[in-house]
Amino acid sequence: xxxSNTLPDAGNxxxxxxxxxxxxxxxPPRFRRTSREGYRINxxxxxxxxxxxxxxxxxxxxxxxxxxxxxxQIGTGTGLAWPNPLNWxxxxxxxxxxxxxxxxxxxxxxxxxxxxxxxxSSSLVAYAIARNWNRRFFxxxxxxxxxxxxxxxxxxxxxxxxxxxLLGLDNPAGVAFLHILGGISFNTLLYIAFVRAIPVELExxxxxxxxTTWQVFFKIILPLLAPMNATVGIFAFLGSWNDFLLxxxxxxxxxxxxxxxxxxxxxxxxxxxYSLAFASYLMAMAPTLVVYIxxxxxxLSGVMRGAVK
Amino acid sequence: xxxxxxxxxxxxRSLIRAAGLAxxxxxxxxxxxxxxxxxxxxxxxxxxxxxxxxxxxxFNQVIKDxxxxxxxxxxxxxxxxxxxxxxxxxxxxxxxxxRGFATETAEFVRKGIFADLSDxxxxxxxxxxxxxxxxxxxxxxxxxxxxLPFSVAAAGVIYNRDLFxxxxxxxxxxxxxxxxxxxxxxAAGITPIYGTFKDAWTLRQGAFDYxxxxxxxxxxxxxxxxxxxxxxxxxxxxxxxxHYASSLPKILQLASFSQNGAASKNYADGNxxxxxxxxxxxxQGPWALSQxxxxxxxxxxGTFPLPVTxxxxxxxxxxxxxxxxxxxxxxxxxxxxxxxxxxxxxxxxVNTYNEKNAAFSPLINAPADSNPHLSGVAAHVGEGRYYQGxxxxxxxxxxxxxxxQSFIYNKNxxxxxxxxxxxxxxxxxxxxV
Numbered sequence: 001x002x003x004s005n006t007l008p009d010a011g012n013x014x015x016x017x018x019x020x021x022x023x024x025x026x027x028p029p030r031f032r033r034t035s036r037e038g039y040r041i042n043x044x045x046x047x048x049x050x051x052x053x054x055x056x057x058x059x060x061x062x063x064x065x066x067x068x069x070x071x072x073q074i075g076t077g078t079g080l081a082w083p084n085p086l087n088w089x090x091x092x093x094x095x096x097x098x099x100x101x102x103x104x105x106x107x108x109x110x111x112x113x114x115x116x117x118x119x120x121s122s123s124l125v126a127y128a129i130a131r132n133w134n135r136r137f138f139x140x141x142x143x144x145x146x147x148x149x150x151x152x153x154x155x156x157x158x159x160x161x162x163x164x165x166l167l168g169l170d171n172p173a174g175v176a177f178l179h180i181l182g183g184i185s186f187n188t189l190l191y192i193a194f195v196r197a198i199p200v201e202l203e204x205x206x207x208x209x210x211x212t213t214w215q216v217f218f219k220i221i222l223p224l225l226a227p228m229n230a231t232v233g234i235f236a237f238l239g240s241w242n243d244f245l246l247x248x249x250x251x252x253x254x255x256x257x258x259x260x261x262x263x264x265x266x267x268x269x270x271x272x273x274y275s276l277a278f279a280s281y282l283m284a285m286a287p288t289l290v291v292y293i294x295x296x297x298x299x300l301s302g303v304m305r306g307a308v309k
Numbered sequence: 310x311x312x313x314x315x316x317x318x319x320x321x322r323s324l325i326r327a328a329g330l331a332x333x334x335x336x337x338x339x340x341x342x343x344x345x346x347x348x349x350x351x352x353x354x355x356x357x358x359x360x361x362x363x364x365x366x367x368f369n370q371v372i373k374d375x376x377x378x379x380x381x382x383x384x385x386x387x388x389x390x391x392x393x394x395x396x397x398x399x400x401x402x403x404x405x406x407x408r409g410f411a412t413e414t415a416e417f418v419r420k421g422i423f424a425d426l427s428d429x430x431x432x433x434x435x436x437x438x439x440x441x442x443x444x445x446x447x448x449x450x451x452x453x454x455x456x457l458p459f460s461v462a463a464a465g466v467i468y469n470r471d472l473f474x475x476x477x478x479x480x481x482x483x484x485x486x487x488x489x490x491x492x493x494x495x496a497a498g499i500t501p502i503y504g505t506f507k508d509a510w511t512l513r514q515g516a517f518d519y520x521x522x523x524x525x526x527x528x529x530x531x532x533x534x535x536x537x538x539x540x541x542x543x544x545x546x547x548x549x550x551x552h553y554a555s556s557l558p559k560i561l562q563l564a565s566f567s568q569n570g571a572a573s574k575n576y577a578d579g580n581x582x583x584x585x586x587x588x589x590x591x592x593q594g595p596w597a598l599s600q601x602x603x604x605x606x607x608x609x610x611g612t613f614p615l616p617v618t619x620x621x622x623x624x625x626x627x628x629x630x631x632x633x634x635x636x637x638x639x640x641x642x643x644x645x646x647x648x649x650x651x652x653x654x655x656x657x658x659v660n661t662y663n664e665k666n667a668a669f670s671p672l673i674n675a676p677a678d679s680n681p682h683l684s685g686v687a688a689h690v691g692e693g694r695y696y697q698g699x700x701x702x703x704x705x706x707x708x709x710x711x712x713x714q715s716f717i718y719n720k721n722x723x724x725x726x727x728x729x730x731x732x733x734x735x736x737x738x739x740x741x742v
Binding site: 072074161162165170249251257261264266269270271273 | 356
């Protein structure tokens, strides 16, 4: 245990309150608990965070509750009530109606290739630009890439549809390609800031040992980019998994359509099948939630590492 | 941190490698699928794009039956209507299309996107008065039949039969009787009409379309207006200011019978509240019926056309062609597409669809609609006493819903009409050919 927690813990919970700690007396563990690193817990901030977390938890609660309601339970009450009885068959119905496995596979493939492509392309571009900053061509190409961020997407959607059709990319592969392309400017921006902070001396020592440029990149730079890889990967994952407009417009064959578009099934012009829609949304959300929970630590550590440097 | 690098490197590299292998393996079936299209093994694949996601299951069954009878045709259903324009851009439109027929679809007709269907034998089975609803939007080259109606929806006043009976109110057939009915409910502490002003389209579809359609000859008005083209002005005899002023007080009167706080209620709120019996009447079309019944299975509903004058003979009902069938002009599978369209217009398919979806079949000799929810409007539809809502004639570039909404709030009719005139002229000038 850490040094600050040396006093014997007698187990008698002290009175609640903000009484200052007195030396020699056992501290009430609940209010003076310290974390492993020795930080004090800031209860005001924690309370604030708890309130802030409601902005996620309340909609999530509604999603789960709605997904388990039958149609006649939806119109009644305030909507806050937990459904009784639970209608698990909503999930089965939504699964069948959306042809879930097929749409899921299509979305997953688009997402996997988008994420891998985003990581590979942007980190390479960023490395090349950051290490050749003194050359006019590389500085210019950085500005060129950045300028893509200022073009609103709806302006280029029709030409893109035409191009993808000509190139035989009016399918999920084309969507993945466009996701990589669309993300390259923002991701490069993130990477370049990070690559610049990596001392050139690390590379020089590798070169002294006879490493080629590719080896330097894959053995020195890419591992050091880990936190930024996680950040870019998560952005790419979320953007690709949740994208609606691009698959809707680009994918010609309805059998290859992705989940967000297929889920439109539950929303007619005047009719919404709320319970099936939410059951389906929940199933589509599951991978996002899992990835976010798993990858959260990397993102946070990435933010902190970047901050220290 | 430095110590963590090699371990992280190892795990990440193996991770990426594994993901790459899995991805490459998974890509094989994907590329196999994308090669689909065109006749294969003597089977023609048709793409059928339809505009109502809620009836996908019905059409899946129809397609199954059709394929059993026609083993050489395979039909793929697509409800992603947002992909229609992109499919035109990539010059690969679906073979058979259904669309709601209004301004936007008329635009496609004018550009010759759809094939001429007038020679199809099945075109003769469609009641000419319903075909006129489609043709009134303009015909390609002046004579082509670009779409055949499949489903016609009639919208009126949905009413709660139990509340009407409990307060001894009969279905009104004149404007005065309607106002009296509203006063009766008001006096009894019941909201006469449930208002959902937050969703501006409900004001356009309800109060605006019903009153203008019931008082004026909307179809003729817009015909004149469009003939005038870009030369329209506010002073012109064809203008909105000249025709619509008389209808505005009644629109405001209708709105005044709504509950307090209607401005903060949307369509979904309205369905939930009306299903619970919180109001006697609801200005919505048949599309709301399924939502109302879903929320309250015991509710007794009916629909009557809003009487806007004091002559019951003049009462008309608002209709719209909810689904119209077309074949795209450049389809390579014309013959197969015609066979599928013929099948869709067989009485068993089209009549069953409309019976199930609280709509009217456009076929000659279609069985009388027995849906009790629609009993009050069936006669009007059968006799052709109907109009297409004035609001549906506006192109999307005129935010008509919002203009109507602000008119309901500020009650300034003169300003409303002059704005609409100016907007119509603006669009007419820019789109004039």
